[in-house]
Amino acid sequence: MDRLDMDDLYYAMFLEETKEQIQAIEQELLILEQGQGDTETINSIFRMAHSIKGASATMGFDDMTSLSHHLENLLSRVRAKEIQVDTQVMNTFFKSLDTLQEIHRGIQERSVREIDIGSIIDEIQCIIQNKKNQEAQAFPEEKAPPAEKEIEEAALELTKLEEALCQEVAKKYHIYKVLIELDKSAKMKSVKAFLIVNNLLGIGDIITTYPPDYEQVGDESFGDYFTLIIATDRDHEMIYKNINTISEIKHIYMKKVQEGSEDNIRLPDNVRLVGGSQNGMKRDDHVTVRVDVNKIDKLMNLVGEFIIDKENLNQIGADLKRKYKNDPLVQKLNNILPHINFVGSELQETVMSTRMLPMEHIFNRFPRMVRDLAQRCNKEVHFEIEGRETEIDRGIIEELIDPLTHILRNAVDHGFEGAQERLAKGKNPSGTLRLSARHEESSVVIEIKDDGKGIDAHRIREKIIEKGLSTAEQLNNLSDAEVIYYIFEPGFSTAKEISDISGRGVGLDVVKSNIGKLNGVVDIKTELGKGTKFIIKLPLTLAIVRALLIREGEYIFALPISSIIETIRLKGNEVPEAVHSIGGVEVFNWREQAVPVIRVGEYFGIQDVRQRDRLFIIIVGYSERKFALVVDKLMGEQEIVIKSIGDFIGKNKLFGNIQGISGVSILGDGSFAQIIDMAAISRRMGG
Known part of the structure; x- marks a missing residue:
């Protein structure tokens, strides 16, 4: 490929613009294939193909220019009703798009790739020649040349690259x-x-x-x-x-x-x-600047360090005020601290917002994947997406690609019956697969739901015994819901045949591992014959949260404020009156509810022989469940910087199979706080 000797800025701009346009074309093609598109959908695809052609021609990438030009020709015939959209045409569109992506990848890597564009161009030309007359006869009254307005919109819109050239x-x-x-x-x-x-x-x-x-x-x-x-x-x-x-x-x-x-x-x-104003192009009020993401990450780390020092400074200010109440310098320090806190909060919120990305950044890649898998598996699947606009930390969103990919692939390959089998069961021959995301307080909840076979717990029990993962006697003590979680074990698969899609037992263990590293939890709800739902709950960010600090003996724990419903202090005889046993399980009477009790000291094996004349109860919510945490002392709220320890937890790892801790935080005085993982505690308590 030839490439003009352009500045790196233009090179990066071209790559980003064409990548966005290729992804957008893919989404529009999927809409067109499902029969939900209209003339504007085709026009939109046409405009983007035209922009790719113009930008690649400016940069001197001949293969991309030539292919996008022929793609534009095919689109113009479709738009003019000379060619009817069918499976052959759609497959050609997608093949063309795949080739454009391959060319784009080669340009991005600055490598010389031997990409055969001749075969796909011949395929496009064959469709144009073979179908043009046939479709024109079938729809003679609808045949029309492209409107002048459509030509103007496609050709006179500046690409980002052209805008950059004009700005100079x-x-x-x-x-x-x-x-x-x-x-x-x-x-x-x-x-x-x-x-x-x-x-x-x-x-x-x-x-x-x-x-x-x-x-x-x-x-x-x-x-x-x-x-x-x-x-x-x-x-x-x-x-x-x-x-x-x-x-x-x-x-x-x-x-x-x-x-x-x-x-x-x-x-x-x-x-x-052409254009609304003869005085020039209308510009947006918002001005954007391209920033290296590594700089944003560095800035986030610096903000984290600032938060630690800010909290330490607040503690020093409080100590000095108690010791030197009337000292003018101490008073001046305490007058400045509120402003430092305000600036720190604003800085934190602003930097955090730069790290947030909508879920569409990864959701948009899945419709094409599901479409192709369904065709290969000879199944009919209707794919729905909701909550594309839901935002989450960039560091989390990048780690979600593999888990979601594995779950969706399994849903198409394992989850759905064939069309005839579905009809025999009284179902719609086309299965429905739904991917959704939503905010739930300070968390993001992602759900993948299908209306397929459901997971057969009996079949899983057989496989567990067959693979020696457990004995029949041990399994008898587990419910079906508990048995189903064995599908997350490495190497576990119920597939009867190994294919290039599934059956090798690698996939759902990746889901469990990746979600665990993100301090998240994955849950399964399934009903045999009706379908399965995977529920992934993740923190909104992995960086900085506001937490309640708890002291238990010599240890400090942190509990995210978003999990706390209420705190209650109990003194003397109030403890045995409020906390009692039902069926061998300690519960706390809270607002006419019997809430399970978790004594933090006992749970984490902390030895404490002190006599306590008061205790604190923290009512915590996790999903639909509530727990009452019994703790020794509350130290107050503060911002904490979360440091993940996911890579150090597990068999043969540094911290071993530690349960109930999702991360640590360094406090202002240099001490450590362990962050309580309510998801893990809930699972251990049978939640």
């Missing part, structure tokens, strides 16, 4: 994007393009053209349009006069893309100024 031109110049439509019968189009450019160079500078190498393009490949961007201090009329001296020009379309003075002139009939 002095502000005193007008900048126009011009589309020249040549007569279909025009001969020697490359010569006409040369003459147009030569004429315009007399009144300004040409920033870019399409085709970029117009002088070498033959008439059969040139097409009917020639596009250019010109920077000039002249007006529309002067541009028109210089272009119109060339023969066989049908129309001239112009759009001013940089602010300039009002040109109160009467344009000729075949010249049309």
